[in-house]
Amino acid sequence: MIKKDVLQVAVLGAGTVGTGVYKVIDGLQEDMEHRIGCGLVISKILVRDASKEREGVDASLLTDQWSEIINDADIDIVVEVMGGIEPAKTYIIEALTAGKSVVTANKDLMAEHGRQLLDLAEEHHCDLMFEASVAGGIPILRPLKHCLAGNHMSEIIGIVNGTTNFILSKMTEEGCGFEETLKLAQDLGYAESDPTADVEGLDAARKMAIMASIAFHSRVTFGDVYTEGITKITEKDIAYAKEMDRVIKLLGVAKNTEEGIEVKVHPMLIDHNHPLASVNDSFNAVFVRGDAVGDVMFYGRGAGELPTASAVVGDILETARHIKNECTGETGCTCYKNIPIKPSLESESKYFVRLQVEDRAGTLAGISSVFGNNAVSIERLAQKNSKDNIAEIVVITHKVKEKDITNSLTILKTMPLVKSIDSVIRVY
Amino acid sequence: MIKKDVLQVAVLGAGTVGTGVYKVIDGLQEDMEHRIGCGLVISKILVRDASKEREGVDASLLTDQWSEIINDADIDIVVEVMGGIEPAKTYIIEALTAGKSVVTANKDLMAEHGRQLLDLAEEHHCDLMFEASVAGGIPILRPLKHCLAGNHMSEIIGIVNGTTNFILSKMTEEGCGFEETLKLAQDLGYAESDPTADVEGLDAARKMAIMASIAFHSRVTFGDVYTEGITKITEKDIAYAKEMDRVIKLLGVAKNTEEGIEVKVHPMLIDHNHPLASVNDSFNAVFVRGDAVGDVMFYGRGAGELPTASAVVGDILETARHIKNECTGETGCTCYKNIPIKPSLESESKYFVRLQVEDRAGTLAGISSVFGNNAVSIERLAQKNSKDNIAEIVVITHKVKEKDITNSLTILKTMPLVKSIDSVIRVY
Numbered sequence: 136m137i138k139k140d141v142l143q144v145a146v147l148g149a150g151t152v153g154t155g156v157y158k159v160i161d162g163l164q165e166d167m168e169h170r171i172g173c174g175l176v177i178s179k180i181l182v183r184d185a186s187k188e189r190e191g192v193d194a195s196l197l198t199d200q201w202s203e204i205i206n207d208a209d210i211d212i213v214v215e216v217m218g219g220i221e222p223a224k225t226y227i228i229e230a231l232t233a234g235k236s237v238v239t240a241n242k243d244l245m246a247e248h249g250r251q252l253l254d255l256a257e258e259h260h261c262d263l264m265f266e267a268s269v270a271g272g273i274p275i276l277r278p279l280k281h282c283l284a285g286n287h288m289s290e291i292i293g294i295v296n297g298t299t300n301f302i303l304s305k306m307t308e309e310g311c312g313f314e315e316t317l318k319l320a321q322d323l324g325y326a327e328s329d330p331t332a333d334v335e336g337l338d339a340a341r342k343m344a345i346m347a348s349i350a351f352h353s354r355v356t357f358g359d360v361y362t363e364g365i366t367k368i369t370e371k372d373i374a375y376a377k378e379m380d381r382v383i384k385l386l387g388v389a390k391n392t393e394e395g396i397e398v399k400v401h402p403m404l405i406d407h408n409h410p411l412a413s414v415n416d417s418f419n420a421v422f423v424r425g426d427a428v429g430d431v432m433f434y435g436r437g438a439g440e441l442p443t444a445s446a447v448v449g450d451i452l453e454t455a456r457h458i459k460n461e462c463t464g465e466t467g468c469t470c471y472k473n474i475p476i477k478p479s480l481e482s483e484s485k486y487f488v489r490l491q492v493e494d495r496a497g498t499l500a501g502i503s504s505v506f507g508n509n510a511v512s513i514e515r516l517a518q519k520n521s522k523d524n525i526a527e528i529v530v531i532t533h534k535v536k537e538k539d540i541t542n543s544l545t546i547l548k549t550m551p552l553v554k555s556i557d558s559v560i561r562v563y
Numbered sequence: 564m565i566k567k568d569v570l571q572v573a574v575l576g577a578g579t580v581g582t583g584v585y586k587v588i589d590g591l592q593e594d595m596e597h598r599i600g601c602g603l604v605i606s607k608i609l610v611r612d613a614s615k616e617r618e619g620v621d622a623s624l625l626t627d628q629w630s631e632i633i634n635d636a637d638i639d640i641v642v643e644v645m646g647g648i649e650p651a652k653t654y655i656i657e658a659l660t661a662g663k664s665v666v667t668a669n670k671d672l673m674a675e676h677g678r679q680l681l682d683l684a685e686e687h688h689c690d691l692m693f694e695a696s697v698a699g700g701i702p703i704l705r706p707l708k709h710c711l712a713g714n715h716m717s718e719i720i721g722i723v724n725g726t727t728n729f730i731l732s733k734m735t736e737e738g739c740g741f742e743e744t745l746k747l748a749q750d751l752g753y754a755e756s757d758p759t760a761d762v763e764g765l766d767a768a769r770k771m772a773i774m775a776s777i778a779f780h781s782r783v784t785f786g787d788v789y790t791e792g793i794t795k796i797t798e799k800d801i802a803y804a805k806e807m808d809r810v811i812k813l814l815g816v817a818k819n820t821e822e823g824i825e826v827k828v829h830p831m832l833i834d835h836n837h838p839l840a841s842v843n844d845s846f847n848a849v850f851v852r853g854d855a856v857g858d859v860m861f862y863g864r865g866a867g868e869l870p871t872a873s874a875v876v877g878d879i880l881e882t883a884r885h886i887k888n889e890c891t892g893e894t895g896c897t898c899y900k901n902i903p904i905k906p907s908l909e910s911e912s913k914y915f916v917r918l919q920v921e922d923r924a925g926t927l928a929g930i931s932s933v934f935g936n937n938a939v940s941i942e943r944l945a946q947k948n949s950k951d952n953i954a955e956i957v958v959i960t961h962k963v964k965e966k967d968i969t970n971s972l973t974i975l976k977t978m979p980l981v982k983s984i985d986s987v988i989r990v991y
Contacts (some may be wrong), residue, residue: 155855159714160713162715162854163713166715166899168782169780169897169899170712170897174725174848241744249641266710272856272857272859273856273859274702274706274710274711274856274859277705277706277709277710278702278705278706278710281705281877281880281881282694282702282705282706282874282877283702283873284586284598284876284877284880284881285587285591285876285877285879285880287590287594287871287872297661318709352594352597375741409861410637410841413838413841425589426869427583427587427700427869427870428700428701428863428864428869428870428873428874428875429700429863429864429867429869429870430864431700431701431702431859431861431863431864432860432861432862432863433859433860433862434838434860434861434862435856435857435858435859435860435861436856436857436858436859439857440856440858441855441856442855442856443852444713444956445711445713445714445853445855445856446710447713448712448855448857449709449710449711449712449713451713452709452712452713453712456894457890460890460893461890462885462889462890462893464705464886465752465884465888465890466884467977469597469598471594471597483761506937547869
C-alpha cells in the first residue's frame with residue numbers, strides 16, 4: 136500500500152472532454168477517499184494558451200508547458216484528452232517511460248498505435264486505460280477485457296458513431312435527404328464543420344479496431360477496417376427499407392471467422408425487431424456474442440462532455456486504486472494471438488441493389504443473367520417505378536461474396552441498358 | 564508477482580452453474596496462460612454424493628468432504644455455486660478466513676449478508692466477487708463498481724428475473740392467463756416446480772438489493788425491498804395495457820432520493836417505446852442513471868448454465884490475476900454511506916386501478932370523491948363494460964403517494980357499490 140495521501144492528476148487538453156473531467160473530479164471530492172482510499176486532485180492542465188480564461192476552471196492549474204508536467208515527480212496520472220496522433224503520442228510515451236500511468240480517450244491513437252503503447256505501459260509497470268475511446272460513457276472495454284474474459288468472442292455489432300446515427304434517425308423520421316440532415320446536425324452541434332471522420336465511417340472504424348483487438352485477442356488496426364460511409368444513402372433507400380420493415384443504420388461489424396478476422400463499417404438494412412434498430416438519435420449500442428454468455432448488449436450515450444468524462448474518470452479512479460495497491464501494469468496488451476485479417480472481398484452478405492434501367496423487353500432477363508453468371512443468387516427482384524422509358528429495379532440478393540457482387544456490378548455498369556446503379560447496401 | 568505456475572480452484576456445487584463453470588474453464592485451457600499469466604485448473608468439486616456419475620465431469624475431482632477443500636493449502640480460489648444461505652455462508656466464511664479468495668453466484672447470501680462477507684474478505688486481503696449473483700451473464704456489478712465509479716447514481720430500473728419476464732411476454736403475445744402460462748414455463752424448464760421465489764418477486768428483490776447497495780454506496784438488504792409479484796396480473800390487465808400502448812413488466816426500481824433510498828419490485832405498465840418494453844422472453848436488462856453518464860442499459864441472458872458460468876469465470880480469472888499480482892482484497896464493501904430506506908408508503912407513482920361497481924347513477928361521483936378526498940388526483944377514468952348492472956371502471960391516477968392510494972382503496976372496499984377491486988398496478 137502506497138503511503139501517499141493525495142494522488143495528483145495532470146489533464147492534457149481543456150476542450151469538451153477535459154472540462155467534463157474537471158467537473159466530474161470536482162464533484163467527487165467528498166467521496167474520493169471512500170472510493171479509492173486516498174484523495175485525488177487535478178494539479179495541472181495542459182492547454183495551448185494558458186492565458187485564456189476558462190469558465191469554471193481554476194486558472195492557476197493551467198500551463199502551456201509539457202515540461203512542467205513530465206518533470207513533476209508528484210504527478211501520478213496523466214490524462215490525455217487532446218485527441219489526434221501528435222503530440223498526444225509523444226506525451227503518452229514520455230509519461231509511461233517516466234513511470235506515470237496514463238488514461239486516454241484517444242481512439243485515433245489507440246486504433247493505430249495501441250500495441251506499442253500498451254507494451255510500453257507493461258514494460259514500465261504502468262496502467263494505460265482507454266475506456267472512453269470507444270462509445271463514450273458506455274462501459275464496454277473493461278466488460279470485454281474482464282467480465283467476459285471467460286468467453287471466446289465471435290462477433291461484435293455496434294452503432295458506435297452518434298453523429299451518423301442522429302443523421303440516419305432524422306432521415307428516417309422526417310423523410311429528408313442526407314445533405315439537409317447533415318446541415319441540421321451541424322446546426323445542433325451533433326456534427327463538426329468538417330464531418331468527414333464521422334460520415335465516412337472513419338471514427339466508427341477506429342472504435343471497431345479497438346474493440347475487435349480486445350474481443351478477439353489479436354491486433355486489429357484502423358487500416359484493417361473496410362469502411363463505407365453514409366453520404367450516398369438517400370431518402371428513397373430509407374423509404375424502401377421501411378417498406379421491408381427495416382431501418383438503415385451505420386453498423387460496425389467484426390467477426391472472428393475460420394478464415395480470419397472480418398472488420399467492417401458500412402450502412403446496413405436491419406430488421407426493425409433487432410434491438411439495434413431502436414437505437415436512435417445520438418445513442419450508441421454495442422452487441423457482442425460469446426460462446427458462453429450468448430448475446431449481450433450495452434447501450435448509452437456515445438459522446439458528449441459528461442458521458443465521455445464518466446468513462447475517463449472511471450479509468451482514473453481504477454488507476455488510482457492500482458497505484459494505492461501497487462499493482463499498476465496488471466493488464467497490458469491482451470492480443471496474444473495473430474489472426475489474419477480476412478480480405479474484404481471474401482466476406483459474405485445479403486445486398487440491396489437499386490438501379491435505373493431501360494424499360495423494354497429483355498431488360499430483366501439481362502440483369503438477372505449477369506447476377507446469375509457471377510454466383511449472385513437473387514432472393515427478390517422487383518420493378519418499382521417506370522417513367523420516360525426508365526424503370527427502377529430493386530434487387531435483394533441471398534448471402535453472396537463481396538467479390539461476386541462487385542464483379543456483377545462492374546459488368547452491369549458497362550451495359551447500355553443500365554442507366555445508373557443508385558444504391559448498393561448490405562442487408563443484415 | 565506470485566511464483567505459482569498453476570492456480571487451483573475448488574467448486575462447491577455441481578448443479579447447472581457448477582457444470583457450466585467446469586465446461587467453460589475446460590474450454591479455456593489453451594488460453595489460460597495468456598489471459599491470466601499462469602495456468603488455472605479445477606482441482607476439487609464438492610458434491611452431496613461423490614459416487615454419482617456426472618456426464619463430462621472428471622469423477623476423480625469429486626468429493627463430499629468440505630474438509631478436503633478447506634484444509635488443502637494448494638487451493639487458491641473457492642467458487643460457491645450451491646446457492647441458499649447455509650452451508651454456503653459457513654464455507655465462504657471459512658474460506659476467506661483461511662485466506663482463500665471466493666467467487667460466488669449466491670444472491671440470497673449477498674443480499675442478506677453482503678456486508679459481513681465483504682468486510683471479512685477485506686480483513687483477510689481476499690477477493691470476494693459475485694458478478695453472477697445479478698442478471699446472470701450480463702456484466703453489471705463490475706461496470707457499476709468500476710467503470711461508472713465517477714458517477715453519483717440516482718436510479719436503477721431492471722428486468723432481472725427471466726422466469727417472470729418469460730411468463731409476462733407469453734401472456735402478452737398469446738393472450739393467456741397467468742396459471743396457464745406458468746404451467747407452460749414449468750414444462751419448458753423456465754420456471755421451477757415451486758415458483759414462489761420468482762413469481763412473488765423475491766429473486767428480483769435480492770438482485771435489486773445487491774445492485775442498489777453498490778450503486779448508492781449504502782447497504783440495502785433483501786428485507787428493505789418492497790416486493791409485489793405477478794400472480795394477480797390477468798390477461799384483461801394486459802389487454803388494457805395494450806390499449807394504452809403499454810406493456811406490463813415485473814420491474815425492479817431503485818432510487819436514491821432526498822428522503823432516502825427507495826427499492827421496490829412490482830409489476831408496472833411501461834410505454835411500448837421504452838427500451839425495457841422490448842426486452843422479452845427470458846432476457847434481462849438493467850437501466851442505470853448517473854449524473855455524468857446519463858442513461859446506460861445492459862442487456863442479455865439473465866440465467867442459464869453457460870451465461871451464468873460466463874460471469875463466474877470472469878470473476879475467477881480476475882481473482883486469479885489479482886493473486887498473481889498480489890493485490891487481492893483491493894475492493895471490499897463499497898458501502899461507505901448510511902442512507903435511510905424511504906418507507907414504501909411515502910413513495911410516489913402513477914397507478915392503474917380496475918374495479919367492478921354497481922352500474923347506477925352516482926357511482927362514478929362516489930368513487931371520484933373517495934379518490935379526491937384522499938389526495939389522489941385522477942388523470943383518466945373510464946367506464947368500460949357493463950353487464951348485469953355491474954360496470955367495470957378503469958382509473959389512471961396522476962403521480963400520487965402510495966399511502967394515499969392505499970387509503971383510497973381501503974375506503975372503496977368498504978363501499979357497498981364497489982363489488983371488487985380487481986387490479987392495482989403502477990404506471991411508469
